[in-house]
Amino acid sequence: MAKALTALVAALVVLLACCPCRVRGDESPDVTASLVSFLTALAGDDGGQTAIRLGWNASISPCVPGNKISLWGKTVQCFDAGGNNGHIKRIDLDVQGLNGTIDAALLCAAPAVRVVNLYNNSLRGGLPEGISACSGLTHLNVSGNQLSGNLPPSVAQLKSLQVIEVSRNNFSGELPGDLSKLGLVRFLANDNHFNGTIPDFNLSNIQGPSFFDVSNNNLTGSIPKNATRFGQERFWPNAAGICGGTLFAPCPPPPPAPSSGSEADDGKGDDNDNGKDNKKRTARKIVMYLGYVLLGAAILAFVLYRICFKKKRSKLGLKSKSGGGRRGVYDSSRLTTATTTTTATTPSKTPAYSLPTSVEHSAAADAGGAPAASLVVLRRSGTASITSNAAAAAAKELRFEDLLKSPAELLGRGRFGSSYKVVVPGGAALAVKRVKDAAVDEEEFRRRMERVGLAKHPAVLPPLAFYCAMQEKLVVYEFQSNGSLTKLLHGSIENSQGPLDWPARLHIAAKVADGMVFMHTTLRGGGASSNSSSGEKAAADAPIAHGNLKASNVLFTAGMDPCISEYGITAPPSAGRDSAAAFRADVYAFGVLLLELLTGKATSAQGDGAELARWVTSVIREEWTAEVFDRALLAGSGVGSTEQRMVRLLQVAMRCVDASPGSAPPPTMREVASMINSIRDEDDRSFSLEA
Numbered sequence: 273m274a275k276a277l278t279a280l281v282a283a284l285v286v287l288l289a290c291c292p293c294r295v296r297g298d299e300s301p302d303v304t305a306s307l308v309s310f311l312t313a314l315a316g317d318d319g320g321q322t323a324i325r326l327g328w329n330a331s332i333s334p335c336v337p338g339n340k341i342s343l344w345g346k347t348v349q350c351f352d353a354g355g356n357n358g359h360i361k362r363i364d365l366d367v368q369g370l371n372g373t374i375d376a377a378l379l380c381a382a383p384a385v386r387v388v389n390l391y392n393n394s395l396r397g398g399l400p401e402g403i404s405a406c407s408g409l410t411h412l413n414v415s416g417n418q419l420s421g422n423l424p425p426s427v428a429q430l431k432s433l434q435v436i437e438v439s440r441n442n443f444s445g446e447l448p449g450d451l452s453k454l455g456l457v458r459f460l461a462n463d464n465h466f467n468g469t470i471p472d473f474n475l476s477n478i479q480g481p482s483f484f485d486v487s488n489n490n491l492t493g494s495i496p497k498n499a500t501r502f503g504q505e506r507f508w509p510n511a512a513g514i515c516g517g518t519l520f521a522p523c524p525p526p527p528p529a530p531s532s533g534s535e536a537d538d539g540k541g542d543d544n545d546n547g548k549d550n551k552k553r554t555a556r557k558i559v560m561y562l563g564y565v566l567l568g569a570a571i572l573a574f575v576l577y578r579i580c581f582k583k584k585r586s587k588l589g590l591k592s593k594s595g596g597g598r599r600g601v602y603d604s605s606r607l608t609t610a611t612t613t614t615t616a617t618t619p620s621k622t623p624a625y626s627l628p629t630s631v632e633h634s635a636a637a638d639a640g641g642a643p644a645a646s647l648v649v650l651r652r653s654g655t656a657s658i659t660s661n662a663a664a665a666a667a668k669e670l671r672f673e674d675l676l677k678s679p680a681e682l683l684g685r686g687r688f689g690s691s692y693k694v695v696v697p698g699g700a701a702l703a704v705k706r707v708k709d710a711a712v713d714e715e716e717f718r719r720r721m722e723r724v725g726l727a728k729h730p731a732v733l734p735p736l737a738f739y740c741a742m743q744e745k746l747v748v749y750e751f752q753s754n755g756s757l758t759k760l761l762h763g764s765i766e767n768s769q770g771p772l773d774w775p776a777r778l779h780i781a782a783k784v785a786d787g788m789v790f791m792h793t794t795l796r797g798g799g800a801s802s803n804s805s806s807g808e809k810a811a812a813d814a815p816i817a818h819g820n821l822k823a824s825n826v827l828f829t830a831g832m833d834p835c836i837s838e839y840g841i842t843a844p845p846s847a848g849r850d851s852a853a854a855f856r857a858d859v860y861a862f863g864v865l866l867l868e869l870l871t872g873k874a875t876s877a878q879g880d881g882a883e884l885a886r887w888v889t890s891v892i893r894e895e896w897t898a899e900v901f902d903r904a905l906l907a908g909s910g911v912g913s914t915e916q917r918m919v920r921l922l923q924v925a926m927r928c929v930d931a932s933p934g935s936a937p938p939p940t941m942r943e944v945a946s947m948i949n950s951i952r953d954e955d956d957r958s959f960s961l962e963a
Contacts, residue, residue: 304334310381314365337358338357361387362389367942369394376402389413390413392415392786398421412437415441420441425448444465447468448471458484459486460485466490467491469493470495481501486510494516495517504830647737650722650725667737674697678697679695686820689707705749712844712845721840731783731784731835733749760772774905778951779834780834781869781921782948784834789945792858792940818843825837826865858941861880870925885926
C-alpha cells in the first residue's frame with residue numbers, strides 16, 4: 273500500500289511539472305483590464321483606439337515569465353527574474369499624443385510597476401493623491417504636459433522613489449517638504465508655478481547639475497546645502513528672496529526669540545539692565561530703518577534718472593536728423609508686429625572691431641535713408657525660454673545700428689555664413705549669425721523666424737531678434753560663453769572635469785534628440801489663418817527643419833546643458849515630399865552628431881559627415897567595433913554593460929546615416945529619441961544599482 277501511494281505521489285509530481293498551465297507571476301485579468309482602462313483615460317476616453325494602436329489587449333497577459341519583452345509591445349517591459357517574474361516592470365508612454373487624465377487607482381492595480389514614463393504629452397488635470405498606492409515606483413516622469421494643481425504630499429510616501437520629473441507643467445502650491453526624506457537621484461521641477469520654500473534635499477545623492485532643477489518657479493527662501501556645484505541656473509529665476517550658499521545673497525538670520533525672564537522681575541537692577549537693552553535695541557532699529565530709507569531714496573533717484581534720461585533721448589531723437597534706425601517689435605504673446613521709424617546713422621568705419629555692413633545697408637546709409645528693412649525683436653512670453661533676463665532686456669531695446677556700432681568679434685565661418693560675438697550698450701553679450709546666400713526670400717524668412725521664435729524648449733536656443741533684407745539676413749541670439757560641442761569634444765575648451773565621460777555624452781545625445789523631436793513636431797506645418805490666400809497658407813504651413821545640425825551648433829548654457837542653435841535659418845524651402853526629405857536630412861545630421869560623440873573624431877568643416885560615416889562603416893565591417901569608440905570614452909566606461917549600451921547607441925547612429933540601396937527607411941527623430949531615452953533609462957537604472 274505504501275509503495276502504491278509513493279508511486280502515485282511521484283506520478284502527480286511529474287504531471288504537475290509537465291503541465292502547461294499558467295505560471296506564477298502572470299498578471300491577472302483584473303490587472304490587465306485596469307491597465308487598459310488607465311491607457312484609455314490617458315488618451316481622453318477615446319474608446320480604446322490608443323490601446324488598439326499600441327497593442328494593449330486585456331484578454332492577453334502582457335508578460336511571459338523569464339522574458340522581459342512584453343506581448344503588449346515596446347511601451348511595456350516585464351520582469352524576467354526574481355519574485356516579480358512575469359509582472360509588468362515599466363510603462364513607457366512618452367510622446368504618444370495623450371490628452372486625457374491620470375487615474376492612479378487604475379495604474380496602481382499593478383503594484384509591481386517600477387517605472388512610469390508619461391513624458392511630453394498633453395495630459396490635463398493633476399497628479400492624484402492615490403499615486404502613493406503604487407508602492408513599488410522608483411521612476412515617475414510626467415514632464416512636458418499640462419498638469420496643474422498641487423504636487424500631492426502623498427508622493428513622499430513612495431519610499432522607493434528615486435526619480436521625480438514634473439518639469440514644464442502648470443503645477444502650483446508648495447513642494448512637499450517630505451520629498452527631502454527620499455533618496456532621490458534626480459528631481460526636475462523647473463518651469464512650473466511652485467511657491468514657498470525649497471525642501472532641504474540631500475543633494476549629495478544627485479549625480480550632476482542636469483539631474484536637479486527648480487528654476488522658473490515662484491520659490492523663495494534658502495537653497496539646499498551643497499548646491500554650489502549645480503550652478504545658479506538650477507535655482508533662478510524664482511521669486512525674490514531666494515538666498516544662501518555662494519550662489520545668492522546670504523539668508524537673513526532668524527528673528528531672536530523673545531526674552532521672558534527680565535520682564536517678570538521687579539528688582540531695580542533688573543530694570544536698569546532692561547533699560548539698557550531697550551536702548552540698544554532701539555538704536556539698532558533706528559539704524560536699520562535709516563538704511564531702508566536711504567536704500568529707498570537711492571532706488572527712487574535711479575528711477576527718476578532713467579525716466580529723465582529716456583525723455584531726453586527721445587527729444588534728441590526727434591530733433592536730430594541722424595537718430596536711431598527702424599526697429600520692429602514682434603510680440604509672440606499677441607502675434608502682432610509694431611515698427612518704430614527714425615532715420616539711419618552711418619556705422620563707424622571700424623571693420624576689425626564692428627559687425628561688417630552689407631552693400632545694401634551701406635548704400636542706404638550713404639543716401640541718407642533708413643535701412644531697407646527693420647530689426648524685428650521677438651518678445652518671448654512664458655517660462656520655458658532659456659534666455660537670461662539680461663539678454664532679453666538687451667534685445668528689447670536693440671536697434672540695428674547698435675549691432676553695427678558695437679564691438680564685434682568673429683567667432684567662426686561656415687558654409688552658410690559667419691558668426692560674431694557683439695557686446696551691445698549695457699554690456700550684454702549677443703551672438704549674431706550673418707547668413708549668406710539664403711535659399712528663402714524675405715517674406716518666408718520673416719514667417720520662419722516668427723514661428724521658430726514661438727517654439728519654446730529648454731534644449732533649443734531661441735532667437736532674440738532678426739533682420740531681413742534682400743541681400744543680408746541676421747539672426748541674434750544670447751551669447752553662450754561655454755562654447756560648442758565641437759570645442760568641448762576636440763580640445764579647444766578647457767574642461768575642468770576632464771574629457772566628456774559616457775553619462776555626459778549620453779545626456780547630450782538625449783537632450784538634443786528631445787529638442788529636435790519637439791521642433792519637428794511643432795514646426796511640421798499649420799498656422800495660416802482661414803482668410804489667407806492659398807499661396808500664403810501654403811507658405812505658413814510649410815514645415816521647418818533645422819537644415820544645418822552639427823556639433824558646432826550645439827552650444828552649452830551656463831549650467832552646461834546642451835542647446836540647439838541656428839534652428840531653421842539655413843533650411844531650404846520645403847513643401848510636400850521635400851518636407852519629408854528635409855526632416856530626413858536632420859535625422860542624418862543627428863546620426864553624424866552621434867558618431868562624433870562616440871568616436872571623438874571631428875568632421876570636415878565644409879562636409880556633411882559622410883567621410884566619418886564611411887570610416888565607421890568600414891571598421892564595423894572588419895568586426896573591430898571597439899576600435900570605433902573614443903579612447904577617453906572606453907577608459908571611463910567601467911563595466912561591460914556600459915560598453916553594450918555604447919554599441920546600442922552606435923547602432924542608432926548607423927540607422928540614421930545608412931543610405932545604402934535596399935536598406936530600411938531611416939527612423940524619424942521621434943523614434944530616434946525614444947531609442948536613446950531607452951538606453952539612458954537603462955543607464956540610470958544601472959547607476960542606481962551600483963550606488
